[in-house]
Amino acid sequence: MRKTLLASVAALAVVPALAACTENASDGDGGDAKGNARALTVTSSADACELSSGEAPAGTLTFNVTNTGSDVTEFYLLGSDGLRIVGEVENIGPNLTKKLTVNAPEGDYFTACKPGMVGEGIRAAFTVTHSDEEQEVSASDQELIDQAQNNYRAYVQDQSAQLLAKTTEFVQLYKDGKDDDARALYPVAREHWERIETVAESFGDLDPKTDAREADVDFAAGEEWTGWHRIEKDLWPAEAKGYTALTPEERATYADDLLANTQELDKRVQATGADALEYPIDAIANGSIGLLEEVANGKITGEEEAWSHTDLWDFQANVDGARVAYEGVQGLLETKDAALAEELTTKFAALQALLDEYRDGEGFVLYTELTKDDTKKMTDAVNALSEPLSKLTAAVTS
Known part of the structure; x- marks a missing residue:
């Protein structure tokens, strides 16, 4: 299997991601046929990193990250090893919201908020589930x-x-x-x-x-x-x-x-x-x-x-x-x-x-x-x- 900068087709390897934020990004189709959302909200405070859901269907995911704390924060989607960066949004000031858009295949991940942009952050397990709704790409x-x-x-x-x-x-x-x-x-x-x-x-x-x-x-x-x-x-x-x-x-x-x-x-x-x-x-x-x-x-x-x-x-x-x-x-x-x-x-x-x-x-x-x-x-x-x-x-x- 080949390594990818965004995802986990080689989930056990330490593979980097091209990371960035997107503001004003579209929330895509909003979810799969089962009603599972691909657009999630994240609230980062001084001592918490709360997501609207701990899972989402495979595909293009949008994380709307709001900083309710007093320090600048960051948000990361990490691979199953907790090291590989799938996507990140940085420099989110107090009372601001930024969006991260990534294409995430099925697999196990971690989310992390970093108040003050230091340390390993406040982490939680995150699951990307199988989805039968794959977007067709023209030739x-x-x-x-x-x-x-x-x-x-x-x-x-x-x-x-x-x-x-x-x-x-x-x-x-x-x-x-x-x-x-x-x-x-x-x-x-x-x-x-x-x-x-x-x-x-x-x-x-x-x-x-x-x-x-x-x-x-x-x-x-x-x-x-x-x-x-x-x-x-x-x-x-x-x-x-x-x-x-x-x-x-x-x-x-x-x-x-x-x-x-x-x-x-x-x-x-x-x-x-x-x-x-x-x-x-x-x-x-x-x-x-x-x-x-x-x-x-x-x-x-x-x-x-x-x-x-x-x-x-x-x-x-x-x-x-x-x-x-x-x-x-x-x-x-x-x-x-x-x-x-x-x-x-x-x-x-x-x-x-x-x-x-x-x-x-x-x-x-x-x-x-x-x-x-x-x-x-x-x-x-x-x-x-x-x-x-x-x-x-x-x-x-x-």
């Missing part, structure tokens, strides 16, 4: 789906290979003490990570080791901070008050660890045969949505690159990945909702035109050079695209 639609899957797989594999090559070069420069060269390569290498971030972060064991920000680490609980941003802080010590530089030995340890985790990521992405990843059409659509949410939650705010201030490189790379994922399903979308396809194409172009205003040579200006008016324009452009993009998954799976 022409299947051809578009197959093309989208093959093209996106090739894109992710290419970006992963380039990430590994650039990371190998970067860590050697860093270990050799060639800090100017390492600083110059840092945002360029990270672009390849950011373009496939929703794929990379779905590997729950690799993402925290590779891309955690200092604020994400619970040092009091004994968590160790490693990865790109640990090295970033050491390369830009002037931006970190009272910072003590790493020794050559410590540099080598963190550099080797980053490279090892990147090698493991590439190994999983490039796998073939029984271990090969698959990219269902809803996963590709959710990947586009998730990448744009990454822009809204970290890049526009300047929180991602706290010391290098190279956030606009990340911004561009997230937009690149979101656009490639969208263009992969665009042909299918045009057969289902031509108006939405036209709107998305126009708003992707508008966001790119705005980003181009901040180019500096082959890169971008630093985040610290942006004014409040600059960040407001970017926020407005991202929000203008986010609203129609949130409808993508429901549209292509209808």
Whole structure:
């Protein structure tokens, strides 16, 4: 059986999911012939994660997640091992509701709410039951789906290979003490990570080791901070008050660890045969949505690159990945909702035109050079695209 990024045809394996939220998504057909609902409500509070039902029929499921607590929360649908992310919706502020749309085959799952976005979350078993109501796909639609899957797989594999090559070069420069060269390569290498971030972060064991920000680490609980941003802080010590530089030995340890985790990521992405990843059409659509949410939650705010201030490189790379994922399903979308396809194409172009205003040579200006008016324009452009993009998954799976 082949592994899939969304579901559990290989239920015992640790398989990642392209994860994202969809807002304003359609609730689909609402259920099966027995009256079992495919649209569920989730209420996340400080100490509870309540679902309207603990089961749903196989097919396209929509989770309407409302945060009644005082902290930002997340909601996850996890595989039977409790590790594999089938789908997630992040950054749900107090009194807000977001939707997660996934295509879930029959099987055993877990749901989890994470108040404060920390820890393992409040978990419960969830069952997807058998359904005889399978949506028929026309031959022409299947051809578009197959093309989208093959093209996106090739894109992710290419970006992963380039990430590994650039990371190998970067860590050697860093270990050799060639800090100017390492600083110059840092945002360029990270672009390849950011373009496939929703794929990379779905590997729950690799993402925290590779891309955690200092604020994400619970040092009091004994968590160790490693990865790109640990090295970033050491390369830009002037931006970190009272910072003590790493020794050559410590540099080598963190550099080797980053490279090892990147090698493991590439190994999983490039796998073939029984271990090969698959990219269902809803996963590709959710990947586009998730990448744009990454822009809204970290890049526009300047929180991602706290010391290098190279956030606009990340911004561009997230937009690149979101656009490639969208263009992969665009042909299918045009057969289902031509108006939405036209709107998305126009708003992707508008966001790119705005980003181009901040180019500096082959890169971008630093985040610290942006004014409040600059960040407001970017926020407005991202929000203008986010609203129609949130409808993508429901549209292509209808």
